[in-house]
Amino acid sequence: MLDKAYDPKAVEDRIYEMWETSGAFKPESYDPNGEPFTISMPPPNATGQLHLGHAVMLALEDIFIRFARMQGKKALWVPGTDHAAIATENVVIKQLKDGGMKDPRKELGREKLIAKIAEFVEGSKNTIRGQVRKMGSSCDWSRERYTFEPALNRCVNEVFCRMKNDGLIYRGHRIVNWDPKLQTTVSDDEIEYKEEKGVFYTFKYGPFEIGTSRPETKFGDKYVVMHPKDKRYSKFKHGETFDAEWINGSVRATVIKDECIDMEFGTGVMTITPWHDKIDFEIAERHGLEKEQVIGFDGKLLEIGGEFAGMKIEEARPLIVEKLKSKGLLVKSDENYMHNKAVSQRGGGAIEPQIKLQWFIDVNKEVVPWEVKGGRGGKKGKEMMSLKQIMHSVVHHGEIEIIPDRFSKTYFHWIDNLRDWCISRQIWWGHRVPVWYKGEETIASAESPGEGFEQDPDTLDTWFSSAMWTWSTLVDTKLAADNSLSLEDILKSSPDFQTFHPTSVMETGYDILFFWVARMILMTTYATGQIPFKTVYLHGLIRTRDGAKMSKSHPETMIDPLDMISKYGADALRLSMIVGQSPGADSRLYEEKIAGYRNFINKLWNASRFVLMQCEQAGIDPKSIDKLPETAKLSLADRAILHALEILIEDVTKGLETYALSETGEKLYSFTWDTFCDWYLELSKGTANHAVLVHVLRRLLILLHPYCPFITEELWSQVSSTQDGMLIAKAWPKVKEDRKDQQAFADFQILIDVITAIRKLRTDQNVEPGTEISITLVSKKYCEGLESQEAHIRRLGKVVSLTITTDSVKLANAASAFLTDIEIHLSLEGLFDPAKLKASLEKEQAELTKYVQVLGGKLQNKNFVDRAPKELVDGEKAKLAEAEEKLVKIKERLAAI
C-alpha cells in the first residue's frame, strides 16, 4: 500500500534511472517508422549552475518531447553544453586571480590557460548534467554534445572557410565595441545602455562653438562638420581650413559639410573623432578624412594627449576641462545632461569604440543560392540571395513559425537594421579563427598550410558555433574526424542529420531571439540548405513575486530550482512554471505557488491511493482489470465521468498539439481535482465501479505524464495493466466517440446539484446530527447515485437517513427542467428553523429579482429581440419564464412561513 503522502525524494532519482537505463529516451527504442520529432536543447553554459531560465526551458521541452514520443513519433531530444567563450574565460580568470595570480593570461600563456579552462569546464559539465536530470528531462544522453568538441570544431572550420571563399567573410578595419576591461571586442547585441547624468560642455573652436560630453576624445579633432543647408554657416565652404587654438596649442582644422548633422541639436556644428565614434567614422569614410587613435586599448590616453598621456579617461576629463577653461575656451557647461552610456553586458565595464582589424560576416552579399517558398515574385527555383534576405524570407513565407506571432515583427525589424556581424574576439577560449598568415599570404584552413605560417590569434564569437547547434550536433563524429570528406559529404552520410533535421521546435527565451535564433537561421540555411527548425517557441522571463528580475546581485530574490525540487519535487516545480506562463510573456514565480502544485501532486497521489484501497477492499487486483464493463452496466455517474474523460482527452491532445501548455495544464488540474476527486471519487464511496475507477485513473496518468512525469510513472507501476510497460513509452489515447454521453453528463451535473442542495439544507436549516429524515425518490436512475451518496452524508453530518428537499431553488429548477421521470417528496416537518429558512429564501428572492430585471429589460429592448440570433432570444425568454416561476414559488413559501 502507498504511503499517506507522496515523497518525491524517494521516487524521482529512482524513476529517472529506470528510464535512462531502459533506453526510453532513445528514439531507437520506438517504432522505426514513426514520424521524426526533434528538439535541440539550448545548451546551458558550461560554467556552473542551473537557474530558473534553464528549468523553464527544460520543463517545456520535456513536455513537447514526451507528448511526441507517446504519440508514436520517433522523438529525439539532443542535450549539450556551451563553452560560452567570454563568460567561461572570465570565470576562470577570476578564480585564478582570487587564488593569488596577478595576470593569469601573462603568467600561464595561451596553452596553459586553455587547459585550465578546459579542466574547469569538465567538472562544471557534470554538475549541469546532474541538474538537467533532476528536472526529469527525457533527453538522449548518448547523443550529448558540446559546442567545443572536435566534431563541432570541424563544422566551424568548414563553414568559416566556405564563407570566406564565398566572400561572405572578410577582414577589415571597422569601428568595433571595445571592452577595455575584458580586452576584447563585443557585439552590438552584447551592449547595454545605462542612462547617466553627465556634463555637456560647449567650447570655442576657432570661429565655431562646439558641444561635447566627452572632452577627452577631442585632442585629435581637426574637422568641423555642419549641415550643408545650415544658413548660419553658409559663409563657410566645404574644405576650407582655419587655425584654432585648442587643448595643446593650435590646430589646423577643415570645414566639412555633411547631411547627417542635426541642425537643431546644440550649435549645429560638431567636431569629429573618427577613431572613437561610429557616426564620426562613417563621416570620415565618406569624405576620406584622416583617423587618429586617441585612447589606447587599455583605456588610457595615448601620446597625442600630451601632458595627459597615460591618464585614465575619468581622471583626465576634469583636468582637460580646467585647461580649456583657463584658456578662455569654455563657453558654458550644462550639468544636467542625460546621456546613455554604453556598458558591456558581460563585464559591466564602459565600452570604448575603437577601430580594429576584425573578421566580419557580410549579410548583404547576394551569393547564396536559395529557393523562396512559393516563389519570389512568381519565380521558381533557386536564386542568389543575401544572408539577410534568406533570414527574412523563411519567416516571412511561413517556413518557420514564431510563437507568439508578434515576435515576427520584432524579428523583421531587427533584420532590417542588421549590419555585418563582427565575429572575431580577442580571447583565447573558443574556436580559433582558421586563418593562417605568412608575410603577405593569407590562407583560410583548419590546418597549417605549411612551414612558417602563423594562425590568427583571435577566436570566434561564441554564437558563431552555437548558430550551428541544430545540425552540428547531428553530425556523425567519426565522419567529422575524417579530413578527406567535405562538410557536404559528412552531412549526406550522417544518419542522424538525415533523419532528424530540420528540427521540429526550438524552444528558448525571447531574450535570445537575436543572439541565437536569428543566427541559427543565418548559419544553418547557408551551411546545410535547410531551415534549422520549423517552429520557434519563445518563453518569457521568470520574475519575482513583485515583478522584479531575479538577479545574482540580490540573492534573496533568487529562487534556486534545485532547492525547490528538494523541497516540493520536480513535478510541482514544473507545473508551477508552466501553468500561468504564456509564450513570450514574463511570469512571476514564488514559493506559495510551487507549494500549491505540490498539494495538487499530493492530491493525485491520494486519489490513486483511494482507488487502490477500493480495489483491495473488494478483493480486486487493479492490474488485472483490462476492459470496461458494457455501457448497460454503468451507472449515471460512470457514464458521466467517462464522457468528461473523453472530452478531456480531446482537449489535452489539441492543446498540446497547438502548444497551449498553460491552458491545457489548467484543464488537467481542474479535471483531476474537481471532477475526478470531488465528484466521482466522492460518489464512489458508496458503490464503486472498480473498472471505471481504474480506467479513468490510468487515462488521467497518461494525460498528466508530460507535465508531471515522475509521480505519474510511479503511480502507473501500481495501477497499469500487467501487459503495459513504462508510462513513458505508453501510447497516447485516442478519443472514443462512442464513450461520449452528453445526456449522462448533463444529468450527472443535476445529480451534483441535488447533492449540493442536500448539504445546503443541512447547514441552512440546521438539521441536527442523528435526526431521521425520510425521503422518497421515484426514479431508479437517480437513486443509485444518491444511495452511494448516503455514506458521504453520514460522514459529514451523521444524518442517519437521506433526505432531499424541494426547498432548494436549484433543485426545483433542476427537477422541473430535466427530472421529468422522477418525483421528489419531502417531509422535513419540525426540522426547520423558520428564521433561517426565511433569510435564505429572501436572499434567493433578491438574487432572482435582480436577474429577472436584467433579463426583462433585455427582452423589452426591441432591437435585441429583432436583431439578435433567434435561439439566443428564445433561450433568454425561457430563462426569464423559469426565473419568474421560481419567484412565484418562493413568494408562496415565504407567505407560508
Added chain:
RNA sequence: GGGCAAUUAGCUCAGCUGGUUAGAGCGCCACAUUGACAUUGUGGAGGUCACAAGUUCGAAUCUUGUAUUGCCCACCA
C-alpha cells in the same frame, strides 16, 4: 525618437473569433472533518474589467484617444 505589450478580486492571473448575473488559484472569513488527502472538504465575502469617446440590439472583448507600467530597437555630437 521608433516599435511591441500590459492595465480584470487584497495577490498571481484566465476570459479564444463581441452574446447568460465577469472566472480560477492563493489569501481572508465561517463551518466541517478520527477510513484517500489538514498537502483536506463545504460555503461565503470581495470587481463601476485603468480612463474617455465611438461602433453595435449588446463591449472586459472591436475602433480611436488619454494615463500609467514594462520590454525591445535606435541614439545626438
